[in-house]
Amino acid sequence: MASERPASASRAWDGLKPALSEWTLDAVSSMGFSKMTPVQAxxxxxxxxxxxxxxxxxxGSGKTLAFLIPLVERLLRLDDPIKKHHVGAIIISPTRELATQIHSVLVSLLGFHGPSAAALKAMSTPEEEDDMEIDLPAPFFPSKTLKVVPQLLLGGTTTPAQDLSTFLKHSPNLLIATPGRLLELLTSPHVHCPQSSFEALVLDEADRLLDLGFKDELQKILSRLPKQRRTGLFSASVSEAVDQLIRVGLRNPVRVAVRVRSTTGGAEKRTPNSLQMRYLLTPPDAKLPILASLLKSVSPAPQKSILYLSTCAAVDYFQHILPLLLPGVALIPLHGKHPPAVRNKNFARFAKSVEPTALLTTDVAARGLDIPAVDLVVQIDPPSDPKAFIHRCGRAGRAGRRGLAVLFLQPGREEDYVSFLAVRDTPVSLLEAPVVQVGDAEMSAATETIRTAVLADRALHDKAQRAFVSWVQAYRKHQASSIFRIEGQDWEALGRGWGLLKIPRMPEIKGWEGDRGLGVEVDWENYRYKDKAREAHRVEEAAKRAAGEGVVRKRKEDKGAWSGKREAVKEKEVRRERKRVRREEEAMKTMTVEELAEKRELERMIERVRRETKGIEEEEWNGLDD
Structure with a gap:
């Protein structure tokens, strides 16, 4: 790889060599970018x-425009327009949300180029025309006029057949896609990427592409593209896996590494100086009251906040709870198990909101998204993968805008996470201003508010139980397992913090001698669902149980004594083992000396692993009880 390239000294848009087109200079000026960021320069x-x-x-360093502008300029400086059904450039993104955002930025940029804007207008729906706000300078352009026509390819929103139909109808020359859907389109004989047409490939958030398991798809995509092309790989970090991708997909690349020094002149940071990263020590039953106090105390009041939870089930539960504790803040849920249409709709609502709004989400919104005017990020749950921490924080403080990211940690062992992050060049300090404090009265009031809402609808209790179990499982699987240990948790405080009516039966509480009922009196027989159909079903099932029908329905047909069945199972296992031994003996007769040696070595390795793992068993969760 070529040597690292230092940031350009001049950051004026009109000082670039080769010079940008006049319409591009007008576009970046109108979009509010007075000068380039170091990575763009x-x-x-x-x-x-x-x-x-x-x-x-x-x-938050401006990587999106750093590849969009060169792609567009290259396509508009060709000698001739790209042929029909030929592709000139491709941008690959790891997630639908990031791909949608890149497409949105590109559409805004092309709105300043007359021929491209006209092409976008022709292929848009009436609803999209209202959103695009493209002002066409001329109603008609000759067919030979150079223009950029993008197409967004996302799995789950359209079918592959619909994508191909759009491609054939409008002949886009720049594709923005997630890997799976792009590969499906490229396998069509009607889609062409020849050396004479294809200009450039961009891999955005390359480390995330590999983390999500797209390695095979990327290799197949690269095999379908001409080797003589320009390739840009953009990433917040370059791991060993990304290095392998670089060796396969790029030709003698120049590495651009833009670092940020702390304002005190210390070591390099992985976040911009405009972003403050802080933490707060919060007992489990104080997290939500402290969150409410933080949102009230930050000045100026945050217009857009992102609240991170560890699981989809937790988002599904707290989307009903937090509006009760955060009056005046609109709450929008977003997680990976939402249907694509719901995810797109909720993400657009948050991006376009003009009132104080909080996005309640998981790590699906942790990477690459450039949401305008995010002032505050709160990590209610630390991420299971420590690599996600920096990306969560990075949703605030983007493009020079001031931002605050706050991490909630429980007092005690979790405080070691601060040192854990410092070793990874991600220092966080205690939040001292604004001062955020809550007392026992606020904590008790929050618990009572949640439980009142949960008691009003049994469906909310069901969501709470599922969410709490999913949170426990996520916490137990944290990669920093020496810090985040489920043993020794204050289950009663956790139950109060979540507003639970009882702690669900789980392997993790085995041996805990506390009160699973948390001191809450509930008439379970008459605890009702608001939904009439669900309530009718509950009453019907309760009547069956009372009459003994439930036991009969669940009992399996008696097929004889268990002891007899055990003997039959043992005899079957013995016969199976005999057959296995005979097959191995027959196979060994045909083996060479080297093959026999390898086989014995493999058997020794398996036996060693078996001895090391002997006795380690994972307890099985028996489900939620009533």
Missing amino acids: STIPLFMGNKDVVVEAVT
């Missing part, structure tokens, strides 16, 4: 030229 000249680039930069 370093990357754009290289990528507009004939260099492959590997760009490693802190989150």
Whole structure:
């Protein structure tokens, strides 16, 4: 790989060499970008030229425009328009949300280029036309006019057949896609990426692409593209896996590494100086009251906040609870198990909101998304994967805007997470201003508010139980397992913090001698669902149990004494073992000396692993009880 490229000294848009088009200068000025970020100043000249680039930069550093502008400029400087049904450039993104956002930024940029804007207008739906706000300078352009026509390819929103139909109808020359749907389109004989047409490939959030298991898809995509192309790889970090991808997919790339020094002149940081990263020590039953106090105390009041939880089930539960504790803040849920249409709708609602709004989400919204004006990020649950921490924080403080990211930690062992992050060049300090404090009265009031809502609808109790179990499982699987240990948790405080009516039966509470009922009196027989159909079903099932029908229905047919069945099972296992031994003996007769040696070595390794893991068994969760 070529040597690292330092950031360009001049960051004026009109000072770039090669120079940008006039319409591009007008576009970036109108979009509010008075000067380039360091990553843009370093990357754009290289990528507009004939260099492959590997760009490693802190989150919120402007990577999206750093590859969109060179791609568009390259496509509009060709000698002839790209042929029909030929592709000129591809951008690959790891998630639907990030791909949608890249497409949105590109549409905004192309709105300043008349021919491209006209093409976008022709292929948009009436609803999209209202959102795009494209002002066409001329009603008609000759067919030979160079233009950029993008197509967004997302799994789950359209079918592959619909994507192909759109491609054939409008002949887009720039594809923005997630890997799976892109590969499906490229396998069509009607889609062409020849050397004569294809200009450049961009892999955005490359480390995330590999983390999500897209390695095989990426290799197949690369095999379908011409080797003589420009390739840009953009990532917040370059791991060993990403290095392998670089060696396979790029040709002698220039590496652009943009670092940020702390304001005190200390070590390099992985986040911009405009972002403050802080933590608060919060007992389990104080988290939600402290969250409410934090939102009230931050000045100026945050217009957009992102609240991170560890599981989808927790989002499903707290989306009903937090509005009771955060008056005046609109709450929008978003997680990976939402249908694509719901995810897109909720993400758009949050991005376009003009009132104080909080996005309640999981790590699905932790990477790459450039949501305008996010002032505050609160990690109610620390991420299971420590690598996600920096990306969560990076949703605030983007493009020079001031932002605050706050991490909630329980007092005690979890405080070691601060040192854990410091070792990874991600220092966080205690939040001292604004002062956020809550007393026993606020904590008790919050618990009572939640439980009142839960008692009003049994469906909310069911959600709470599922969410709590999922949280426990996520906590137990935390990668920093020496810090986040489920043993020794204050289950009663956790139950109060979640507003539970009781602690669900789980393997993790085996041996705990506390009160699973948390001191709450509930008439379980008359605890009702608000939904009439669910309530009718509950009453019907309760009547069956009372009459003994439930026991009969669940009992399996008696097929004889258990002892007899055990003997039959043992005899079957013996016969199976005899057959296995005979097959192995027959196979060994045909083996060479080397093969026999390898087989014995493998058997020794298996036996050693079996001895090491002997006696380690995972207890099985028996489900939620009533």
